[in-house]
Amino acid sequence: MENSMRPAPPFMAASAAARQRFSWGFAAVMLAVGLLHSMSELQQYRAGGGQHPWEPFLWELSSTLLTALLAPLIYRLHARSRRQQGWLPSLGLHLAGALGYTLLHVTGMFGLRFAVYAVAGVSYEPGHPADILLYEAGKDLVSYGFIVGLCHGLQLHEASRQREQDLLRLQTELAEARLNRLAEQIQPHFLFNTLNLISSVMYEDVPRADRIVCDLATLLRQALTAQENSRHTLAAELALVRPYLAIMQARFGERLQVQVDVEEAASVCLLPSLLLIAPVENAITHDVAHSAGLVQVRVSAAVREGRLCLQVANSGRAPERSERPGSVGLSNTRERLRVLYGDAARVRLSADGAGGSLLEIELPEQRA
Structure with missing residues (x-):
């Protein structure tokens, strides 16, 4: 990358x-x-x-x-x-x-x-x-x-x-190699899940499968753009997240409600490319898929005291699955942020008290 x-x-x-x-x-x-x-x-x-x-x-x-x-x-x-x-x-x-x-x-x-x-x-x-x-x-x-x-x-x-x-120089090259490896893990992860989704609905609802394919094309186009830089603005990251959310809504229908709430000051802040894809995917594929009722997923961002504060919240199941061995979700996110920011970044996953989960990510505020 x-x-x-x-x-x-x-x-x-x-x-x-x-x-x-x-x-x-x-x-x-x-x-x-x-x-x-x-x-x-x-x-x-x-x-x-x-x-x-x-x-x-x-x-x-x-x-x-x-x-x-x-x-x-x-x-x-x-x-x-x-x-x-x-x-x-x-x-x-x-x-x-x-x-x-x-x-x-x-x-x-x-x-x-x-x-x-x-x-x-x-x-x-x-x-x-x-x-x-x-x-x-x-x-x-x-x-x-x-x-x-x-x-x-x-x-x-x-x-x-x-x-x-x-x-x-060696440390920089090592950090870049590790970041490339981490990003390469993320991209096929959500891509394969999306292809499985298309396969599961294409014989049941062709128009819905067609819409998913169009959203996937948009998602891949944005992902290729993101590959040109290891960091981009939050607005560019949301251009990746929104097509994915559209794909998931096409899959789960009324069972999934999505809300994106981003302050204007936060939208121009820089963050690692594809940072939010894995947390959003985990919140949906693990929580919505295992919940019989309505699940709300909320992505929010704000700038507080010189730090970019990101949240991915859902009202589904508690998040113990995100820490399981071999996961490319939370562990991958932690590792990427540790390599890039050291102790200046913070990642915290917790239950929200109502059976859902809340992922909080804090980064130093850096503007494009």
């Missing part, structure tokens, strides 16, 4: 949103670190008689900018190192990565500084390249190790989330 009304799994959108939030957060943190270092350097710069207050900001922000740009490469390198067989290949990969990070960081940082100094028309003499590389290498190794540790934590977190997503 196709579930076209089911929303996309939330973890997919959440993962993309989380990555976007992390990217902005990382950029904000790197900018804050660069500004804090710049303010600290500015104090020393002024104490040393510096003439250009923007220089400390250039020095520190150029370093943090290159670090931020190279961090994603380190993240990918660490992910690759975790896939290596043994710690020696992983260590070798990180040694090469640390060397490459140092060279790229120093080259890019000083290249940016020279460009800004040239535009500003200010002389810049940082020292001999070998001395610069040796001085920056020590700091860059510490930075590389810190970034690798951060990347390792992030990748462990992502792996944990991926396991949770896989588990959620």
